[in-house]
Amino acid sequence: MDSFFSRLVLSGIPSYRFARHFLFWLAWWLFFGVLYGFYYIEDSSTLFKISFVEALIFLPAHMFLSYSIIYGVLPRLILKDRYWQALLSTLFMIMVAAGISTLLNKFVIAGYRAWVDFPMRHTTVFYSFMGGLRGSMTAAGFAVAIKLVKNFYRKRVETEKLEKEKLRAELELLQGQLHPHFMFNTLNSIYSLALKKxxxxxxxxxxxxxxxxxxxxxxxxxxxxxxxxxxxxxxxxxxxxxxxxxxxxxxxxxxxxxxxxxxxxxxxxxxxxxxxxxxxxxxxxxxxxxxxxxxxxxxxxxxxxxxxxxxxxxxxxxxxxxxxxxxxxxxxxxxxxxxxxxxxxxxxxxxxxxxxxxxxxxxxx
The missing domain is CATH 3.30.565.10 (Histidine kinase-like ATPase, C-terminal domain)
Structure with a gap:
């Protein structure tokens, strides 16, 4: 069981990578679906019917920000000590993700609610932008945290492996030096016996x-x-x-x-x-x-x-x-x-x- 979960979390095999990403976004979809169901209207039982659809619609904005940071900003800027560029790039990506959420709310969510004949609460562009900002940053924050923990774990494993390899090399070198020293002295003993016939x-x-x-x-x-x-x-x-x-x-x-x-x-x-x-x-x-x-x-x-x-x-x-x-x-x-x-x-x-x-x-x- 431990081996399965370690492969699921750490393996680079495409099937395992797809599975862990799918499970991550499935969890966020369920979380936002429940959150929207309680947040927007008092009659939650009615809204739950469409809240999960709206949560699914907003997922691309969250994915954009999360993957932009963990596969773009993190390896290309942060891990290369380009911190100011990383900060500016992250802020830009956050604004883009919030803008995507605003556009989805205005053109997709509004159309979907009109199609299912569900009342749309009037919100300003600024409020919609801030809502998208909050949701995308929350999901991306968790994604980046998980990525950093995985990187830290991998680095620790690699460091331990290098230390063991170094230790093994040193021991093999020392033992290799011991053998000739021992053999030289023993051959001297046999030489003494041979001289005495x-x-x-x-x-x-x-x-x-x-x-x-x-x-x-x-x-x-x-x-x-x-x-x-x-x-x-x-x-x-x-x-x-x-x-x-x-x-x-x-x-x-x-x-x-x-x-x-x-x-x-x-x-x-x-x-x-x-x-x-x-x-x-x-x-x-x-x-x-x-x-x-x-x-x-x-x-x-x-x-x-x-x-x-x-x-x-x-x-x-x-x-x-x-x-x-x-x-x-x-x-x-x-x-x-x-x-x-x-x-x-x-x-x-x-x-x-x-x-x-x-x-x-x-x-x-």
Whole structure:
């Protein structure tokens, strides 16, 4: 039902346009027919027999003014900021419409009343002109108001559509930048295994292919099952463990309701990747990373801590590059549903992220 009325009011299909215009003027014809029936004579029951005919006769004057403004003055002058010309043109159209009503009253209405042998109340030209002015301005005022509301609604819909398209383009760009960054680091891990002639190299390449499939196929949608995103974290950890061996102390604690929640893809992985690249990878002695993830009632709490060495400013800036994209994606996707805190010390780097998973702003809707 809502779809039908939206098409009736907004659709540009000729049948719907004709229907809404017909209904608009039908309503005005009934309104003026009833109004004339009560206004002109005390014996309303008698006049109602002809009042609707006279209301129909006056409709062309109302239509002239209404369509002149909404299809002439409004798009060609007002919407182009030519306000003085619009004002003068509107005043001229109003006078023309009132003149048409006066002529209709004098030559058509008078003839019609004489034909049906109904008494014609004597009115001056000025009174007839003012009557036509009032009727035409009333109908045209409603028509213009409806047109302005429709234009405002269309502009708002177009603006929202453009905002969603812009948001989608930004997210696709950010995600496209994330993939090469991730792939470069993972290939470096496999390269290290190959140099050691590790028997685990084929298995590692297989895991990499699974990650590539995930990024290229599963991540095309706006959201993905949280379980799949967590599985990617596990796969990436396995890849890195192959490279670090006993030099890495890795602790993973995942718990909570992981069955139903959905999350935007590739939001958590960049943090983990950063921990390895600019944390464990830089440490000469025993490297360590601790990951805690908990989901309760659609609220995800993610905490990632890793040891680090004291770095120079240029190295710190390099470490932050990998996080810029995911920060921007969080701002776009969860503008009012996330909190990100990053704590840095000389030997410690901690990421604390809270996401309200049901508050995602999906740009494809």
């Amino acid at each position: 590790s028997d685990r190299t084929p298995e590692t390449i297989l895991k990499l292919s699974q990650l590539m499939r995930y990024m290229l196929t599963d991540c095309r949608g706006a959201t993905i099952e949280l379980q799949k995103e967590i599985q990617v974290l596990y796969d990436y950890i396995d890849l890195e463990k192959e490279r670090f061996g006993n030099r890495l102390d890795m602790t993973v604690n995942v718990q909570g309701d992981l069955q139903r929640p959905y999350i935007a893809p590739l939001l958590l992985l960049p943090f983990l990747e950063n921990s390895f690249k600019h944390g464990a990878n830089e440490m000469i002695e025993q490297a360590w990373i601790s990951l805690d993830l908990n989901v309760q009632q659609s609220v995800l709490k993610f905490k990632l801590a890793n040891g680090r060495v004291d770095e120079s400013t240029s190295q710190e800036n390099s470490a932050h590059v990998g996080l810029l994209n995911v920060k921007k994606r969080l701002e776009l996707l969860y503008p009012n549903g996330h909190e990100l805190r990053i704590t840095e010390d000389t030997d410690l780097f901690v990421v604390s992220l809270t996401i309200e998973l049901d508050k995602i702003k999906i740009p494809y809707a």
